[in-house]
Amino acid sequence: MSDSPPLVAQLTAQMVRIESTNPGPAGEDLPGRREADISAFVLEWLRARGVSADRREFLSGRFNVSAVVPGAGPRRLLLDAHTDTVPTEGMAGDPFSGEIRDGRVIGRGACDDKGTLAAAMCALAGLVADGVQPPATIELLASGDEEGGFRGIRDWVVRGGRADGAIVGEASELQLIAAAKGAVRLKVRTHGNSVHTSVPELGVNAVTAMARVICGIEDELKPKLAACTHPLLGTPRLTVSMVHGGRRANIVPDFCEIDLDRRLLPAETRESALAEIDALLADLRSRHSDLSVERCEPYSYVIAPECPLDDPLLLAAAEALRAEGLPGEPRGVPYTTHASVLAEAGIPCITLGPGSIDQAHSPDEWVEISQLEAAVRLYRRLFETFGAPG
Numbered sequence: 001m002s003d004s005p006p007l008v009a010q011l012t013a014q015m016v017r018i019e020s021t022n023p024g025p026a027g028e029d030l031p032g033r034r035e036a037d038i039s040a041f042v043l044e045w046l047r048a049r050g051v052s053a054d055r056r057e058f059l060s061g062r063f064n065v066s067a068v069v070p071g072a073g074p075r076r077l078l079l080d081a082h083t084d085t086v087p088t089e090g091m092a093g094d095p096f097s098g099e100i101r102d103g104r105v106i107g108r109g110a111c112d113d114k115g116t117l118a119a120a121m122c123a124l125a126g127l128v129a130d131g132v133q134p135p136a137t138i139e140l141l142a143s144g145d146e147e148g149g150f151r152g153i154r155d156w157v158v159r160g161g162r163a164d165g166a167i168v169g170e171a172s173e174l175q176l177i178a179a180a181k182g183a184v185r186l187k188v189r190t191h192g193n194s195v196h197t198s199v200p201e202l203g204v205n206a207v208t209a210m211a212r213v214i215c216g217i218e219d220e221l222k223p224k225l226a227a228c229t230h231p232l233l234g235t236p237r238l239t240v241s242m243v244h245g246g247r248r249a250n251i252v253p254d255f256c257e258i259d260l261d262r263r264l265l266p267a268e269t270r271e272s273a274l275a276e277i278d279a280l281l282a283d284l285r286s287r288h289s290d291l292s293v294e295r296c297e298p299y300s301y302v303i304a305p306e307c308p309l310d311d312p313l314l315l316a317a318a319e320a321l322r323a324e325g326l327p328g329e330p331r332g333v334p335y336t337t338h339a340s341v342l343a344e345a346g347i348p349c350i351t352l353g354p355g356s357i358d359q360a361h362s363p364d365e366w367v368e369i370s371q372l373e374a375a376v377r378l379y380r381r382l383f384e385t386f387g388a389p390g
């Protein structure tokens with residue numbers, strides 16, 4: 001018989017075969033397996049290997065699993081990996097095959113985030129099997145709803161979850177991610193006066209008013225953002241991502257609405273980003289007396305997490321990476337993860353996981369087995385070094 005795949009690859013494949021599609025931020029009524037089956041599997045797998053674990057329902061039918069290995073000292077290390085996945089639209093073949101081929105595990109969730117979760121589970125089970133007491137208490141959180149509203153990790157924080165450092169297990173190609181951008185999203189509305197398009201001079205056109213606002217954003221606000229930079233993250237970003245306006249082809253529109261997606265640097269806050277938009281709108285109003293524009297309160301906001309470069313977890317991770325022959329230089333990423341929620345709760349966070357973000361959410365999702373095996377070794381090393389008396 002040929003060599004069978006390593007345990008971490010088999011475990012990743014097993015979990016890919018358990019559908020756990022997130023129904024979306026507002027998709028409570030959509031069908032989907034969510035996190036019930038996968039969390040039951042994770043719980044049972046860990047308990048069968050002598051790891052103390054519990055499951056908590058944070059929303060109806062939706063679960064976090066928490067496994068804890070007590071440490072010798074007072075510190076706590078959290079390793080978070082999520083159990084839910086994005087939907088499977090556009091994927092060729094069976095997205096839940098969990099096929100192992102050409103040194104890869106293939107299928108929805110292989111890279112984001114079941115490979116990482118499998119590596120974390122194997123590392124923790126290995127620690128227990130070898131009878132090693134880690135210097136810090138290790139908590140593995142298999143969280144739900146990462147691809148929706150981050151409600152699993154928020155529940156963990158609200159229920160008093162705490163740690164002296166957190167590894168957010170997400171695909172980073174085993175690079176050390178120390179900073180990420182935050183995001184604030186909001187709507188801006190213009191109001192007009194509807195009349196028949198045969199006499200447009202009697203009305204006020206909300207769509208052409210919005211055109212002024214969009215030009216102001218592109219020509220006046222964005223160049224100012226380009227002047228702010230962060231050593232790991234570059235410049236902030238601002239995108240007009242949606243536009244809706246008008247009622248019929250023969251009516252002057254009285255309403256138009258855009259969605260703005262503003263990516264933040266660690267030094268920026270929701271308030272500072274809103275103040276810039278407000279200043280632009282005030283300036284536009286002063287130049288165009290008929291402009292009726294309102295900026296709405298944001299409907300979503302996450303901070304930009306940044307781990308101090310001398311934080312003990314970051315130093316331990318850099319050391320573990322170098323021991324594995326990998327670069328330990330801290331890097332930044334432009335997307336948001338659970339690190340935003342954990343950093344807001346005051347927990348220093350790094351992001352470190354196997355697989356590439358290029359394969360996450362893609363129609364061709366896979367993770368390299370060699371990355372999974374390296375992740376198991378890295379996590380194990382971190383479990384054994386973080387919190388050790390130095």
Ligand SMILES: [Zn+2]
Nearest residue numbers: 112113146170
């Ligand atoms: Zn993910």
